[in-house]
Amino acid sequence: MDHSLIIALDFASVNEVQKFLQPFEGEQLFVKVGMELFYQEGPAIIHLLKEAGHQIFLDLKLHDIPNTVKSAMKGLARLDCDLVNVHAAGGKEMMQAALEGLEAGTASGKKRPYCIAVTQLTSTSEEQMNKEQLIPVTLKESVLHYASLTKDAGLDGVVCSAWEAGAIREKAGDSFLTVCPGIRMPQDQTQDQKRIATPESARNAGVSSIVVGRSITRSSNPLESYQQWLKIWKGVN
Template identity: 40%
Template sequence: MSNEAAREKLIFALDMGRGFDEAMSWVRLLTGHVGLFKVGKEAFTRFGPRLVEEIQKAGSRVFLDLKFHDIPNTVARAAEGAVEMGVAMFNVHALGGMSMMAETAKAVRETARKRELPEPVVLGVTVLTSLNDDDLRALGFSCSTAELVLRLARMARDAGLSGVVASAQDVEAIRKACGEGFAIVTPGIRGSARVAGDDQKRVLTAEEAIRRGSDYLVVGRPIQTAEDPVAAADELCREIARGLTAG
């Protein structure tokens, strides 16, 4: 598997809010070394659509990670805006329910067709990787994280979404339940060394996640905190390539 194919699967989490110029310095540094830049709540709240536009002008693609979760009509209208913004990927919370996800999928298809724009990958967020079984019990759920993830993944598939965001530990079960054409984006990817202050609980390395069947990997701190971020990104691409070969 080529490094280029592996690189398309690597998403860098551009979730720093300290300044627009700093954010764009990461884009300039890592363009050509990662496949997409994830713009989350921190960065988007501070910098807005301008950041998305500048990333696209730099020749890179954007994963808009705002996790829309509201009544169906509101999320569908927000999805239309994401399509018009030209993002390659965005997400909604699967816990918003079947109607919300189905209306979103329909709005994306219709807007892309009317505007003659590419359809973005639309993902359902299952269970945040910062949550484990104890956290779910505290929230009043009677099922495990694995059971809830699978239930939400099936619902997202049936609603017409492109895939889900899920922990690598849940990938094999999702793949079996939802099929090969269902995209799985995995956050919480780490290197062999733990990162100080890490709040993720269900994590795996890049190679392990790809071997289990993840399609895209979201990586933040292991690149941000590395002495040589470019070298760290390139090493993650090599890990992805090894995982693809093994798979």
């Protein structure tokens, strides 16, 4: 899944998803299903997207006691998604339990989904982290700490901002995935994201995969926007 462009399907219903995907008929996409969509539509939306041939990042950010996360991941593994995630703040034991659940729930002969951990949300500023989470270090130090913890737990990578991706790659190696939301074109609004980057700067930082939502999903011509994003992300003139 290296160097993927993942489209965030931040919609409230399957009808909205189907309408959005109509122009993409014949395209094999990598899409993200988050809480909003999954909690409304449940596993049915995953089955629909898999039947259409799309790769899926199921972005539920599990964060609970280890046994609960293990059981939840065992069930999610049966959905045959390509990528799932947890919160690194849940700790090493919880992350290891997530992997155990995925291994147990993955059908024999199939590869388990990639599992990554959220470090600090791209909507979080250093001031917020210091004051509200009471973490008295720089945001970069916190992200690197969580990335190291995630690697020690055996996970495949992290969700981070492009700002930290280069340092994570230096610390954890090139095979450790960095999946980065908060990617914007220079003319785009930042909306609720704080640590944003352009696709070019993300590529230059060695980011594994970028997650793009409204710049494509709210475009008047989503297919054209997707193709433009893909060219820029891949460095194609």
